[in-house]
Amino acid sequence: MQLYNTLIHSKENFIPLEENKVKIYICGPTVYDFCHIGNARPLIVFDVLRRYLEYKGYNVVYVQNFTDVDDKIIKKSIELKKDFLEISNFFIKEYFIDADKLNIKRANFYPRASENIEQIINFIEILIKKEYAYEVKGNVYFSAKKFNDYGKLSGQKLFELESGVRIKLNNEKREAFDFALWKARKNSDPYWDSPWSEGRPGWHIECSAMVKHYLGKTIDIHCGGQDLIFPHHENEIAQSECANNQKFVRFWLHNGHVNINNKKMSKSLGNTFAVRNVAKDFGYETIRFFMLMSHYRSPLNFSVEAMNSARLGLERLYNCLENLSFLSKKACDNPCDNQSTLEKKLKKEINILEKKFFDNLNDDLNTAGSISALFDLISTANKNLNTYSSKSIIKYFVESIRKIGKILGIFDKEKKRNFSDEIKKMLDERKESKINKNWVKSDDIRMRLEKLGILINDTPQGQHAVWKDFYE
Ligand SMILES: [Zn+2]
Structure with a gap:
C-alpha cells in the first residue's frame, strides 16, 4: 500500500516497522465544544485507514488523545463558573456519542493531558537535562534552534520563519520560535506540582509524551489535519527526536481542510457546523459517506447539495442491498441453464470490481475511487440480477458489497423492518x-x-x- 508521507512530500510504500503490528497516533480534539464537521473528517478518514489495515491482517494499536487542559477550556470554565474538568468531561462524553454514531471504531487508548502529567514532566526533564529546554521563572521553553532538523515537516527553515513572521517576544523566550513546554500558574488556572513551578503543560508536549508512553519512541503513522503541520507536529518532532535520539514518526498523514460553501470553516466566521446538527438533517451515516466520497488530502466542500447527493448515493446502495435480499428469497437454488454462462461472467466482473476497490485504497487511501468501484458493483447487480438468477450469484454480490462496506464502515447496522x-x-x-x-x-x-x-x-x-x- 502506498501512502502520501508529508515528511517526504510523496507517496511511499507502507511497511510497518514490526511485522504485523501498526502503531498509529492521531491528534484528538480540544474538548471545549461539540464535535464539528471539520473535526469529523480526520476521525472518519483515518478510521477507514485503520479498518483497512486490520482487514489486511495487521494488529493495529490506535491511540487518540484528548487535550483537556488548554486556554479555551479554561476560558469556558471561567465563563460558566465550572471546574475545567467538568467542562472537558462533559464534552468527552458528548464526543463519544457523535463518534459512535459516525461508526468510528474505539481507539485502544484515549490518553488525556490531565491524566498524564507525570509522563509529561519526565519528558520535559529529559529535554532540560540534554539542554534542549530551559527554565525561566517557572516556565520551561524548548529551544527550537538547537534541533537542526527543525522545519523538516513543514518545509520551512527557521531563519525564513523568523524573517517572515513577527512574533512578540515575551522577554523570557530566548528566540522567537521557542515554545512553551511548561507554563507557570496564573490566577485560578488549573495547576500541578512540578520541579519548576506549580503550573500546567503546554499543548505540544502532551502528544510527544503520550506517543512515547503508549506506543514507544518510534511509531508507524501519525495523523491529523493539515492545520496541525505547523507548528504542532513540527514541535512534536523536535521534542521527541531530541529526547529519544531516534526517528519519531515514519509516516505523517494529513487530511485536507473542510470548507463550507467554498469558504474556509472557522469559529470566527461562525460557519462551523456541529456534527449532531448536520446529522439531524442528513443522518450520521450520510456524513461519513460524504467525507469518504473525496480523497482525504483534497479540500472538501460541505454544502447542502453535496450532502443531498451523498444521501442519494447511500440510498442507492441500500436499495440495491434491499433488492438483493428480496430477490434471494425468490431466486433459483441453482443457476437455470441459460443463466450459468452469464453468472460465470458476473463472478469475474465482481472480482475485477473488487480489485478496483482495493487498488484505489492501496493508492494512498483513495476512497473516492473505491466508492466508484462500489457503485459499479451495484450497477452490475441491478442490471443483471432478476428472479431467474441463482441464490449463489446473489450471495456472491451481497458478500462482496458487505465486505467493502465493512472496510468503509458503512451499512454496519442491523436494520429493522418490522411493520405493524x-x-x-x-x-x-x-x-x-x-x-x-x-x-x-x-x-x-x-x-x-x-x-x-x-x-x-x-x-x-x-x-x-x-x-x-x-x-x-
Ligand atoms: Zn498532537
Missing part, C-alpha cells in the same frame, strides 16, 4: 391497486405511508417498503 399489521394492510392494498392500475389510489397510499415514515421503492421485482430512517 395496519401498515402491512396498507402495503397490500397498494400492491393490489398497482396491479389493478389504479394509480390514484396507489399514489395516495404511498403518500399516506410517507407521512408515517415509510418509503416505497418500486422495482422490477415488486414494491419494497423501508423506514425512512433506514438510511441514517
